[in-house]
Amino acid sequence: MDFNFTEEQEMVRDGLSRLVREQYGAETRREVIASETGWRPEIWAQLAELGILGMPFSEEDGGFGGGAIDSMIVMEEFGKGLVVEPFVPTVVCAGGFFKHAGTAAQKEEHIGAIVSGERIYAFAYAEPRGRYDLADLQTTAKKDSDGYVLNGHKAVVIAAPWASHLIVTARTSGERRDKDGISVFVLDKSTDGVVTRDYETVDGRRASEVYFENASVPADALIGEEGGALPLIERITDEAIAAQCAEACGAMKVANAMTLEYSKQRKQFGVPIGKFQVLQHRMADMFTEYEQSVSMSYLATLKLDAPEKDRKRTVSAAKVRVGQAAHHIGQGTIQIHGGNGMTDEYAIGHYFKRLTIFDSEFGNIDHHMKRHIALAS
C-alpha cells in the first residue's frame, strides 16, 4: 500500500500547476468562456507539447506509459483553475475506448491524433429521456451493406462544438434499456446527417445537442464488439467519473481557500467574519469534506482495474461522497461570501457552478447510491 506519487508525477503536477496559475487566471478564463469559440486551442497545443495528452497511453500505443493516476493529477490541477479544455471527453473517454477496445488501425489513427492534440473528440452517450441509464438508448445504428446508419438524438454532449470527432453509443439490436444490443461508433462530426445545436453550459463550457438523421458510417467505425459494448461503456464512464472526482477535489480545494481568505478580509461588527465560531465550524466541516473527497478520489482511481463489481461499487461510492461534498462546499462558499458570492464578478460563484454541475455528470448522487445498493455484498 502506497500513497506517494512518483517524482515524475510530482513534476507533472508542478508543471500543470504553473500553467494553470500563470495562463488560466480568473480574468483570462472569464474572457475565454465569453469568446466566440469558448476555449483556447493554444492551451491544448501546449498540453500536447508537454506530453500531458499522451500520458495515460502505453508507449506501444504512442503514449508515455502512464495511467489513471496521471489523469487524476491532471484533472485535480485543471479543477483548481476551472480549466474548460476537454481532457475528459477526448483523452479519458475517447482515448479510453481506443485503448481498451480499438483495433490496431483505430489505435494508430485515433490515439495518435489525441496524443498530438490534432483532434478533439466528444463522447455522445446521454439521451433526453435516459436519466443516467447508459443502456436507455433510443438512438439506433442499422447495419447496411457499407456499414451502419445512425438515427437519434444525443443530449448535452460536452465539448462537441470544439470536436472534430464523436464517440456515439447506439442500439444495434434489442429494446430500449436492454443491456444487450448496444454498440459504440467513432465518426467524423462532418459526416452527412449529423446535425448539431451548440450552446454554452452554466459552468462555462460548451456542449451540443447532436441529431443523427440517417448518418452513414463505415463498418470500421465500430469500436469493440457489436451489440456487446455496455461493459466497455460502463468501464469508460467509471474512468471518467474518477477523473472528474479529482477535478472536483481541485475545485473544492481552491473554493475553500478563497472562502477562508475572504473570511479573514471581510469585516462585520468590527471584526473579520472568520472570528465567528459559527463560520469557523462551517469552514472546518468544509475542510473535512474536502479531505474525505480526496480520499475517495484516490480510492476510485486505484480501483479502476479491480474486478468489475468492486470497481463499480467503489466508483459509485466516490461519486456519491464527492457529489455530496461538492454541494456542501459549493453552497457553503457562497453563503460565507454573502452577497458578494452572488455576483458574477467574484470568482467563487464560478467554482460553485462547476461543482453543482459535477453532480449530474455520469450519474448523480441518487443514481450512484442505487448502483451501490444494488451491488451490496
Place this chain on the structure above:
Amino acid sequence: MNLEFTAEEIAFREEVRSFIAENYPKHLGDTGLREDLAPEDFVAWHKVLGEKGWSVPAWPVEYGGTGWTPTQRYIWSEENARVNALMPLPFGVSMVGPVIYTFGNEEQKARHLPGIRSGDVWWCQGYSEPGAGSDLASLKTTAVRDGDHYVINGQKTWTTLAQYADWGFFLCRTDPDAAKPQEGISFILIDMKTPGVEVKPIKLIDGGYEVNETWLTDVRVPVENLVGVENKGWTYAKFLLAHERSGIAGVARSKRGVEKLREIAANETIDGEPLISDFDFARKVSQLEIDLAALEITELRTLAGEQAGKGPGPESSILKIKGTEIQQRLTELTLEAVGSYGTPMYGSIADAGSNEYPIGPDYAQHSAATYFNMRKTSIYGGSNEIQRNIITKMILGL
C-alpha cells in the same frame, strides 16, 4: 500509488491471523458490553500480546514497539477486528506510554514502560474535572510542593475504569499565578493506592459503571513522579490527545460493525421481505459504508504521512470527528434494525450466568445500551466541537 499488499505483507497477515486464532482467549468470545466483563478480561489479550512483544506496536522499537510499517499496523487492526478482539486499553498503551517515553526521564521509563507493555499495571486518566470539561485548562486540582513531595487536592471526573487502576496520570495546577491558565499545569503520575485517593463510581445512561469521580485529598506524591518540566504539562497533555485521536477513528471495528448490521438487517423482515432489501434502510447502510470508506483512506493517508515523519498533527481531529460520527450512526442504525426488541432492558430478568432465556434475538440484547453508550464518543477525547476549534486554529489559521 497503489492499494495492493506485497508478498511480505500477505505473509505477515497470515502470521497475524493464525497467531490470533491460536492465542486469542477463547472465553472472551465475541465481546459484548463492557460491564459484563471482569477486570481480568480487559487485560487477558493485552497480557498475551505483551509476552509476544506485540502489545505496543506503535511505540519506537527501542521502547518495545514492533517497528511495523503503517500497512502492517493496518493489517494488525483489521485482523483483530475480524474476531472483535478486546484490545489493550488505551490509557497506558496509547496515552501515558508515549508521554513517558517522549518527555519522561530514564528512571520513569525504566519504572513504568515495562508494566504498560505487559499489561500488569492498569492506568487511568485524570484530566477532566466537574468544572473543567471542554475548557480543560481551567482545571483547579492543585499540586503544592512540600519538600520532596507534592500535596495534591481536588476532584477529577470521568476517570474511566479507575476502579481497577493501579496508577493514574493527572493534570494538576502547580502555578496558580501563571499569566495564562495553560502555563501553570503539570503532568503528574499518582499511585492509586496512595492515601487520600478515593474513587466513586458514576452510573451512566446505559446502566453501566464505566467511569468514576476521583477525589484527591492531601495526596502526597513524590516529586520524582512529575513528568517532564513543572508547569509544562499542557504541552504533554495536548501531545497525548493528538495520539489518542489517531486511534480513536476505530475504522476496522466499524467495518466489522457494518457487516454485523447487514447480517441483522438480512434477518429482520419488513412486509415479509428482509429489512436490507428495503430501499430506505439500504440507503442508510450504504451511506454509512461510503463514509467509512472515505474515513479509512483518510486514516491510511495520515498513517503514511506519519511514516514520512509528519506528526499525528491536527489532521487527527478529522479522524476523531468522522470516526465517532460513524460509530454513533452505526449503533443508531443497529438499534433501528432490531425494531421493538431494542426496548427490553438487558439483564432485567436474567443475570449473567442464569439459565433464563433472554427477551428477543441475541443480536438485539445490547443494541440500545450500546447506542446510549456511544453518545460518549463525540464528547470524550476533546469534544467534536473542540476538534473543530483545533482544525480552525491549526489548519485554517483563524
